[in-house]
Every structure is written in structure tokens, then in C-alpha cells.
Amino acid sequence: MHRQQQIAEWLSTLFPAAAFELTPASADASFRRYFRAEFADGSTRIVMDAPPAHEDCRPFLHVATLFEQAGAHVPHVYAQDLAQGFLLLSDLGSTTYLQALNAGAAPRELYGAATDTLIRIQLASKENELPPYDEALLRRELDLFPEWYVGKHLAVTLNDKQRTALETAFRRILDNNLAQPKVYVHRDYHSRNLMLIKSLPLLQTGEETASLARLRERVGERVGVASNPGVIDFQDAVYGPITYDLASLFKDAYIRWDEEQTMDWLIRYWEKARRAGLPVRDDFGEFYRDYEWMGAQRHLKVLGIFARLSHRDGKDGYLKDMPLVFEYLYKVCTRYVDLKPLQVLLEELHPGAVVEGFSF
Secondary structure: OHHHHHHHHHHHHHOOOOOEEEEEEEEOOOOOEEEEEEEOOOOEEEEEEOOOOOOOOHHHHHHHHHHHHHOOEOOOEEEEEOOOOEEEEEOOOOOEHHHHHHOOOOHHHHHHHHHHHHHHHHHOOOOOOOOEOOHHHHHHHHOHHHHHHHHHHOOOOOOHHHHHHHHHHHHHHHHHHHHOOEEEEOOOOOOOOEEOOOOOOOOOOOOOOHHHHHHHHHHOOOOOHHHOOEEOOOOOOEEEEOOHHHHHHHOOOOOOOOHHHHHHHHHHHHHHHHHHOOOOOOOHHHHHHHHHHHHHHHHHHHHHHHHHHHHOOOOHHHHHHHHHHHHHHHHHHHHOHHHHHHHHHHHHHOOOOEOOOOEO
16 A cells, blocks of 8 residues: 555656546566556556566666567556656556457457567567577576476476486577577567557557568558557567567467467468568478477476466466466477477376376
8 A cells, every 4th residue: 555655646746737546457477566547537547566676667668668669559658757666657458368368359360460569579679679588598497497396386306317307308498499580579478468459559659660661561461550459568578589479479378279270370470470571480390390499498487487476476376377388388398309308207297197188
């Protein structure tokens, strides 16, 4: 309540003559929280509450600028108070892709829109604007799996043979990830971080950015308001493997799609990306392998993060999403002989697991 009162006082200094009501909007897996300010005239704004002792707003501001200039519909920043950890943002609504899909929205349209926006972001990529998704960072993420998922969640101590198998798999995964072409990477581009928006202009000015105009020209199709979802939770963006956000999107921890369906979406992305001039592999089979191996890195990381959120932070709601992520990981391992050591380890960790209709 103390922070909410501080937010109210800050808004009063920004809008001294306006009455408003402040209500919780959402929270995420970090210390950030969000409040919706509804004004008497019916307009709304979102306030990000990012306590400076735990969060740094500067990466959010930088990525928001990059992505907005690329033509993505991100929250526009109207005001900031970095000393207190407050940002005043445009309101992208309250309907996530996940909510819309669960309510019966057409997935093909939404995922086509999501990949259009992803292409805009990727086309704007430049080196040295975002932190590199380098070996050190990729490895720190992989290490979450043995520390939190295996050690804390399963309470298992790996023997020497198992540790060697895991290290072998990690090395092979990293070699693949690091060899992929590099672009801007959102890092959590999935159904909970994409917002369903209707009848909103692309930018405040309504003008096209150079990258969007280039996309229209190269792809040869209209990419407009209807295919521009809201994009949130991008403050951890990096410069790294081009398939990472696709693995986040199509191998989503929160919603299941048939592999035949996601293959179709992936092919459609690959075709549009090639026409747009993005550095995807010329051979789709090679591109698909990169996507699968990038997914393996992400699945290992996510299992570790979900375990950490539960055991360290008391956020047990993520435990129900673990089986789907584990299934993604296991299936990838069964398809590639180089990941056989990891497959065997997973079977040893979950000897009773059933892959189809996964449960453990």
C-alpha cells in the first residue's frame, strides 16, 4: 500500500487537475507490478512500479525505444521517475493472446500477426544496441536446470556419469545456439506477453518507420493495424540467435499446439523472413534444427526458472506448466542422436513419465 500511495502522489503531480482511480493491473515473475490509472474522462494509463532496490527501468526504456522505432506496438512512455522506479505508460488493454485464444480467437490470425511484428523487430537489429546473448549468459540459463529443477525441485544429486552426460548435452546445445544468425531477441515472446489490440494506430504519429516500410516492400503484403499486437515484458531483450523468440512463441509453456500446426506457422515465418531479407538459413531443414536446439536451451532454462519461482519465491502457480515444458524438451531429445545423453538423463530423472499425454 505504501508504494501505491507513492504512485498516487506522483500521478497527482503529473495531473494536478485530474481525478483518477488507481487499481492493480497485473504483476509478473519479477518485483515489477503494474497499476491502471483510470481518469474521469474515461482515458487510462498504466503505471509500472519497479522498486529501484530490485529493478532497473533503464533497460525497459531503451528497448521500448528500439522496438517502437521498429514498428512494434509497445507501451509508449509518457513520463518517468527513475529515482522512485515509476513509469507512466500507454494502456495496451487487458486481453493477452492467451486469454483471447482460450476464449476461441482464431490462432492462425493471431500467430501470423505475432510473426509479422517479430519480423519488424528483427529487421531493426543492430549490434551493440542490446547486451549479447553470449555463451556466458546462455550457460548461466542452462545451469538453472541442474541447480533448481534437479537439485531443488526433484531433490536429486546427479552422479558423475549423469553430470558428464548433462555437460555433453550443454556443450552441443551451446555450439548450435552460438552459430545461429543474430538479431534482437525479446526472450519471452509468448502468449502472455502479447496483447490483443484493436483499432489502434501503429505509432503515436501514425507514420511508418523505415523498417516497417522496408518490410512492406520486401514481403509484398499489407502489414497494418490488424496485425500489430501489443508487446510487453521486453526489458530483458538481447542480441542473439534468430530462432529464440520463435521457440518461445510456438513452444509456449502456457498453451499447447499440435506440432503440425506449429510447423505450418514456422514455415510461414521462414518464407516471410527470407523475402524480408532476414538472415535465416536457406535450407528449411537446417533452420528447423536450429529452432529445435534453441528450444532445448529455453526448455532447460524455463524448467529451472519455474522451479526457482516455486522454491525460492513461493510462486507455485508455475508448477502446473512444467509437464508441457518437459515434454517439449524430451521430444526434441528423441529426434536428435546428439541429444541422446540428455534423453537418457531425463528418463532417469522421471522413470515413470509418459510422453504422450505427459504426466509425472
